[in-house]
Amino acid sequence: xxxxxxxxxxxxxxxxxxxxxxxxxxxxxxxxxxxxxxxxxxxxxxxxxxxxxxxxxxxxxxxxxxxxxxxxxxxxxxxxxxxxxxxxxxxxxxxxxxxxxxxxxxxxxxxxxxxxxxxxxxxxxxxxxxxxxxxxxxxxxxxxxxxxxxxxxxxxxxxxxxxxxxxxxxxxxxxxxxxxxxxxxxxxxxxxxxxxxxxxxxxxxxxxxxxxxxxxxxxxxxxxxxxxxxxxxxxxxxxxxxxxxxxxxxxxxxxxxxxxxxxxxxxxxxxxxxxxxxxxxxxxxxxxxxxxxxxxxxxx
Amino acid sequence: xxxxxxxxxxxxxxxxxxxxxxxxxxxxxxxxxxxxxxxxxxxxxxxxxxxxxxxxxxxxxxxxxxxxxxxxxxxxxxxxxxxxxxxxxxxxxxxxxxxxxxxxxxxxxxxxxxxxxxxxxxxxxxxxxxxxxxxxxxxxxxxxxxxxxxxxxxxxxxxxxxxxxxxxxxxxxxxxxxxxxxxxxxxxxxxxxxxxxxxxxxxxxxxxxxxxxxxxxxxxxxxxxxxxxxxxxxxxxxxxxxxxxxxx
Numbered sequence: 001x002x003x004x005x006x007x008x009x010x011x012x013x014x015x016x017x018x019x020x021x022x023x024x025x026x027x028x029x030x031x032x033x034x035x036x037x038x039x040x041x042x043x044x045x046x047x048x049x050x051x052x053x054x055x056x057x058x059x060x061x062x063x064x065x066x067x068x069x070x071x072x073x074x075x076x077x078x079x080x081x082x083x084x085x086x087x088x089x090x091x092x093x094x095x096x097x098x099x100x101x102x103x104x105x106x107x108x109x110x111x112x113x114x115x116x117x118x119x120x121x122x123x124x125x126x127x128x129x130x131x132x133x134x135x136x137x138x139x140x141x142x143x144x145x146x147x148x149x150x151x152x153x154x155x156x157x158x159x160x161x162x163x164x165x166x167x168x169x170x171x172x173x174x175x176x177x178x179x180x181x182x183x184x185x186x187x188x189x190x191x192x193x194x195x196x197x198x199x200x201x202x203x204x205x206x207x208x209x210x211x212x213x214x215x216x217x218x219x220x221x222x223x224x225x226x227x228x229x230x231x232x233x234x235x236x237x238x239x240x241x242x243x244x245x246x247x248x249x250x251x252x253x254x255x256x257x258x259x260x261x262x263x264x265x266x267x268x269x270x271x272x273x274x275x276x277x278x279x280x281x282x283x284x285x286x287x288x289x290x291x292x293x294x295x296x297x298x299x300x
Numbered sequence: 301x302x303x304x305x306x307x308x309x310x311x312x313x314x315x316x317x318x319x320x321x322x323x324x325x326x327x328x329x330x331x332x333x334x335x336x337x338x339x340x341x342x343x344x345x346x347x348x349x350x351x352x353x354x355x356x357x358x359x360x361x362x363x364x365x366x367x368x369x370x371x372x373x374x375x376x377x378x379x380x381x382x383x384x385x386x387x388x389x390x391x392x393x394x395x396x397x398x399x400x401x402x403x404x405x406x407x408x409x410x411x412x413x414x415x416x417x418x419x420x421x422x423x424x425x426x427x428x429x430x431x432x433x434x435x436x437x438x439x440x441x442x443x444x445x446x447x448x449x450x451x452x453x454x455x456x457x458x459x460x461x462x463x464x465x466x467x468x469x470x471x472x473x474x475x476x477x478x479x480x481x482x483x484x485x486x487x488x489x490x491x492x493x494x495x496x497x498x499x500x501x502x503x504x505x506x507x508x509x510x511x512x513x514x515x516x517x518x519x520x521x522x523x524x525x526x527x528x529x530x531x532x533x534x535x536x537x538x539x540x541x542x543x544x545x546x547x548x
Contacts, residue, residue: 189389192352193449197403198376207402211393 029291036287042280050096059087061094061247070263080265082256088265091247092273098248099277102163102232103225109167110174111221117171118178119205119213123186133179136172144169144227145234152240159248162241166231170224177220181213215292223285226278233274249274301328301487302363302378302456304349309358311348318344319356319513331483331490333500333507335537341513342493343384346459349491350381362457373407380450381459385466386442390434396445397430403453419448422485423478440471444478451482460492464499476502497524497541509534 030036049056058078065085073080079088121132139147148165155161185191186209194204235241236250244251249270256266304326311319319341326332334342347353349360351367360367362378370378383389390399400419404412420427423444434442443463450458463479464472480503483490494500500507501524509516509531517534524542529535 189383189385190391193381193383193389193446194391194402195352196350196376196379196381197449197453198372198406199402203406208391208394211391 026288026291030284030287033287033290035283036290039280039282039284039287042276043284046096046100046277046280049093050100053093053097057087057090057093059090061086061091062245063087070259070266072263073265079269080263082252082266083259088252088269091252092249092269095247095249095252095270095273098159098242098246099229099232102159102166103228105163106167106170106228107221107225110171110224111217113167114171114174115178115210115213115217117175118180119182119209121175122179122182123201123205123209125183125186129179132175136175139169140172140176142169145231148231148235149238149240152235157240157243159242159246162232162235165235166228169231170228173224174217174220178213178217181216182209185209185212219285219289219292222281222288225281225285229274229278229281302489303328303330304332304457304489304491305359305361306345306349307359307361309345309348309356309360311344311353311356317513319348322358322513322515324508324515324518326489326491328489329483329487330506331492331504333504334491334493334510335495335497335500335507336510336516337537338495340510342495342510343461344513346381346461346491346493350379350459351375352381376403376407376455377453378455379457379459380453380455381461382443382446382450382463384462386439386446387434387466389446390442392434395431395433396437399434399445400430400449400452403449407453409453415452419452422451422482423448438471439467440474443467443471443475447475447478447482451486455488457489457491460490462493462495465494465496472499479503497538498545500524509537
């Protein structure tokens with residue numbers, strides 16, 4: 001009790017940055033394990049590349065130089081040039097913006113959508129649950145790449161349609177997860193207490209249930225990002241995602257495929273970029289799982 | 301101060317009838333105990349009154365109005381509940397401030413800060429605890445917060461679902477004394493579930509003994525020490541409890 005007197009002065013300021021403290025704890029935890037540190041570093045690099053793309057890129061990513069086609073990696077062209085003489089390094093750097101856009105847009109669609117579907121189904125149960133979960137089942141039963149293909153084929157190939165298509169197929173697992181989480185504590189006393197205080201179902205879901213589901217949904221979203229990147233690259237590779245001349249990594253592999261035997265650098269570097277970013281997301285997701293585990297939280 | 305009247309309360313879960321025509325009268329300002337073995341339906345009665353469980357038949361009134369006809373906000377301001385497990389009844393990711401403020405926001409009460417401070421003082425917790433999280437508090441402190449959360453809406457009736465059984469003995473006494481003091485100060489009507497006759501003896505004016513979803517007998521507090529139970533089961537229960545106490 002003697003402690004409470006001295007802390008009382010600091011208390012009004014401590015209420016807000018509680019989230020910041022938690023975020024710092026999580027980052028500190030992540031840097032402790034080498035694998036998640038690797039994920040963090042690669043994603044940090046990706047972010048820096050995307051933010052400062054025009055400064056980092058050595059050439060204009062769209063500028064063709066037909067005198068210099070299929071130039072092998074050299075000091076002038078760090079990763080070589082493609083069949084139209086464009087610098088591959090600069091295209092990769094600019095392509096990181098496209099990758100990040102895809103990830104960002106897919107995440108802000110998929111996260112809330114899955115969370116709402118799952119928590120509503122889990123909290124109400126009964127008929128609501130049945131209807132919502134059957135809808136989820138329908139989306140879940142399509143192979144995601146095939147549904148994306150059908151969608152893009154119907155609406156025409158473009159980056160935006162690819163993003164919508166990926167979002168459409170990526171939310172059901174999140175909804176499943178959120179529902180399962182919700183069901184484990186919808187009978188908890190603190191939910192009953194909220195009901196006794198007169199809270200509406202919407203308020204209970206938003207204030208009491210969503211904060212409990214958020215960690216596992218975040219982990220799942222991070223792990224999902226690798227799949228999202230691969231699907232986007234796959235769609236780009238099939239010519240259904242980003243259209244030329246956009247420097248999308250999957251599309252770069254697709255066009256480089258024809259020259260693969262003689263000019264290995266055309267496919268290798270975009271391939272390595274896709275590999276390292278999806279690996280980084282997977283490792284980060286694994287790390288987050290440990291960091292956000294409620295038991296670990298209590299220990300801190 | 302409002303009385304609770306229960307008439308013919310029945311509830312069935314699947315094929316099992318859990319409560320058989322329960323009728324009880326709890327006087328205004330009284331502390332009424334519900335005792336019985338596990339599964340005898342004590343907690344279910346509380347969940348029916350509070351409408352956490354709504355598939356019952358019969359009639360439950362607080363004061364003059366039936367709980368089923370009340371507006372949600374009126375019901376919340378009239379009756380609150382304290383749960384058994386203080387580790388499960390506070391939201392683990394809400395600070396005490398958020399927990400207490402939630403009810404005030406929902407019911408659109410003014411002077412939230414003042415009410416929270418008064419509620420914390422009422423349950424004997426330092427006001428600085430408002431910014432703590434449940435995992436930073438001990439079991440007894442958490443139960444005090446749970447009581448504060450119930451108090452803050454200024455109800456007339458408090459439903460207590462074994463409020464001390466998850467706490468160790470010294471803390472039990474603290475919380476029980478707190479409840480007794482609050483009743484004296486604010487004139488609550490308590491309906492308390494317990495399986496501990498010592499607790500009932502300490503707190504309650506009258507108590508009902510339950511078995512298999514039926515009320516066996518309603519007895520005054522003195523019946524525990526002086527005898528006075530007429531039903532065999534009631535005599536057995538009280539006898540067993542006294543024997544157990546002598547043994548320790």
